[in-house]
Amino acid sequence: EDLDTHKVKHMPRISILELPKLIKDIQSYQGDFTSVSAIKLMMLCFVRTGELRGMEWKEIDWENKLWRIPAVRMKGRKPHLVPLSEEALKILNNLKVINSQNKFVFYSARSKDKTISNNTILGALKRMGYSGKMTGHGFRGLASTFLHEQGYLSDAIERQLAHVKKDRVSLAYDHSVHLETRKEMMKFWSEYLVSKG
Numbered sequence: 191e192d193l194d195t196h197k198v199k200h201m202p203r204i205s206i207l208e209l210p211k212l213i214k215d216i217q218s219y220q221g222d223f224t225s226v227s228a229i230k231l232m233m234l235c236f237v238r239t240g241e242l243r244g245m246e247w248k249e250i251d252w253e254n255k256l257w258r259i260p261a262v263r264m265k266g267r268k269p270h271l272v273p274l275s276e277e278a279l280k281i282l283n284n285l286k287v288i289n290s291q292n293k294f295v296f297y298s299a300r301s302k303d304k305t306i307s308n309n310t311i312l313g314a315l316k317r318m319g320y321s322g323k324m325t326g327h328g329f330r331g332l333a334s335t336f337l338h339e340q341g342y343l344s345d346a347i348e349r350q351l352a353h354v355k356k357d358r359v360s361l362a363y364d365h366s367v368h369l370e371t372r373k374e375m376m377k378f379w380s381e382y383l384v385s386k387g
Contacts, residue, residue, distance in 0.1 A: 203328025204320070206336050210386040215318045217387055224289070225310050227281050228296050232311055232326050234278045234380055236333040236351070238265060239326045243305045245295040250274075250282060255373075266354035269365045273373040275380030333379055340378070346371040 204212060216229055232242050241259055249258050257272040264270050274282070282295065289297045296306045311326035330351055337347050346368040 201325045201327040201331065202323055203331050204324050206332060206339075209332060209383075212318075212320070212324065213383060213387045215320075219314065219318055221314050221317070224285065224296055224298065225306060225314055227285050228306055229311055229314055229326075231278060231281050233329050233383060234275060234281075235272050235376075236330045237270075237272060238330075238352075239308060239311060240265075241270075242326075243296055243308070243310075246293055247286075247290065247295060248293075250295075252279075255279060264352060266352060268352075268354060270352045271366055271369060271372075272350075273369070273376040275377050277380045277384055336382070337375060337379065342375050342378075343368065343371055346375060350375065 213233075216226070216233070219226055219229075228242060232239070235242070235257070237259070241263060244263055245257070245259075249260070250256075251258055255274045257274055259270040259272065261267050261269045285295055289295060292304070294305045296310075297304060298306045301307050315321075315324050315326070334347055334351060338344065349365075349368055350372050
C-alpha cells in the first residue's frame with residue numbers, strides 16, 4: 191500500500207524487500223565520488239532532488255547535526271530541518287575534503303549552475319540497472335512506507351518529507367515540530383540502511 195498520499199504522479203520505485211540489493215549496488219557502483227555521495231545522502235535524508243542538489247555548506251549545522259534548508263529552497267516555501275545521522279555526517283565530511291572551497295556541497299565544474307545535474311542520480315540508478323524501476327524521488331516513498339510500518343508517528347514522517355498541510359493552523363506550526371522524534375527516526379532509518387549494506 192502506498193502511504194505517501196501526497197504524490198500525484200507515482201514515481202517508479204522498488205519495494206522495501208529490494209532495498210538491500212540496491213544498497214549493495216550503490217556501494218559497489220564505480221561512479222564519480224560526488225555523484226555516489228549524492229545518491230547515498232539522498233537515500234539517508236529522502237529530500238527532494240532539487241533540495242539535495244542545491245545543498246550549501248552554510249546550511250549544515252554541524253554542532254546540532256542538522257541540515258537547515260531555507261524556505262526559499264523548499265517546495266512549500268517553509269524552512270525545513272533534516273536531522274543528520276552519523277552516516278550522513280560521514281558522507282558530508284568526506285565531501286568537505288574535496289568540495290569545501292565551493293559554495294555547494296555537490297559541486298560540479300561541468301554544469302552552468304555549479305551543482306550536479308538533475309539527471310545525475312537518475313542516470314546513476316539507470317546505469318545500475320534500475321531504469322524505470324527506481325528514481326531519486328523513490329527514496330521518499332520507500333522511507334515513508336518503511337517508517338510507517340515501523341510504527342513511527344505519521345505526522346513526524348510527513349514533516350520529515352516536508353509535506354505542507356493546507357489548513358492554516360498546521361501552516362502556523364513551527365518547522366521543528368516533532369524534531370526529537372524525527373532525530374530518532376532518521377537515526378533508525380540510517381542504521382537500518384547501514385545494516386543492509
